[in-house]
């Protein structure tokens with residue numbers, strides 16, 4: 001697959017969002033987030049999303065130039081309404097506020113409701129870890145995001161609700177970033193765009209039969225994604241709905257939700273100063289000992305190694321910063337079509353792929 005340098009997209013993608021109505025700052029924030037998601041290897045939440053976000057703006061589902069507005073503020077607990085704006089801006093502003101509140105109170109609970117797609121949720125855990133904080137984030141998605149069958153079921157009832165968690169670590173932030181579905185929906189899109197089959201046990205077709213065909217997921221009639229880990233992933237997903245959706249007022253993934261006609265992410269972030277429980281001296285050394293202990297396990301295969309959450313992403317980023325972001329022809333074409341609609345001249349290197 002052809003590879004293109006991240007800088008090409010950092011220059012070009014903001015032009016598209018500005019043409020769609022975003023202020024320059026917003027366009028740069030959204031582009032940076034998407035480029036970074038591609039750099040760390042989460043293509044499903046990277047440049048693939050550019051045409052999708054632009055479509056949502058055109059259809060009025062996603063509103064440019066919104067900000068995170070408090071609807072509850074009791075010090076350590078803050079509720080923010082995203083006004084259906086770009087999740088990259090709403091998430092950034094919410095995490096900035098979380099950092100400020102953690103510095104003041106030792107911990108913070110920040111709920112976001114009615115945000116546009118918050119993208120790669122690990123980015124928010126990283127932002128807090130880079131500020132020296134420990135956090136966990138629960139996200140749900142209403143509307144277009146209802147894609148996942150509950151454990152034992154066939155029909156789409158839950159979202160691909162992600163959970164992320166982060167902490168400073170001895171070798172850089174430790175960041176877990178997972179969907180509670182067996183795969184993120186974007187990865188099915190990536191496979192469809194590349195004409196590839198999926199690994200087994202990720203999706204069902206419309207009749208509830210296991211399939212590895214990404215086309216069978218989209219239908220019509222549409223299939224569903226399985227939860228990861230059977231009843232365990234399904235149960236975590238239910239609590240993403242409740243913590244991120246029901247508790248914040250953004251609502252959970254059911255058709256009576258007033259936001260069911262658009263893609264909305266809600267997120268509950270719980271963040272802590274590592275010294276919140278009086279463990280300032282021992283926190284870092286304990287995490288360091290844990291990391292060493294985990295790594296000391298014998299690998300399953302000869303030459304194998306034990307990785308901590310977040311390491312794969314760091315390695316992929318280093319590799320892609322050096323060699324470029326892989327870009328398939330279908331994704332390139334979708335971005336080029338969006339550029340044509342907006343009257344923006346795309347870079348020749350992208351045209352050559354699409």
Ligand code: NAD
Pocket residue numbers: 042044045117118119120121122139140141160161162164175176177178179180183184185187265306307308309310311312313
């Ligand atoms: P995934 O299955 O690729 O898992 C990623 C996590 O597993 C990371 O923490 C990574 O460091 C860790 N990991 C991967 N390989 C590892 C290894 N060999 N050893 C140890 N740890 C390892 O991720 P996913 O579930 O497909 O989610 C992909 C992305 O989709 C995430 O960024 C997520 O936030 C995003 N997402 C967003 C939404 C939304 O509504 N905004 C919904 C679903 C998913």
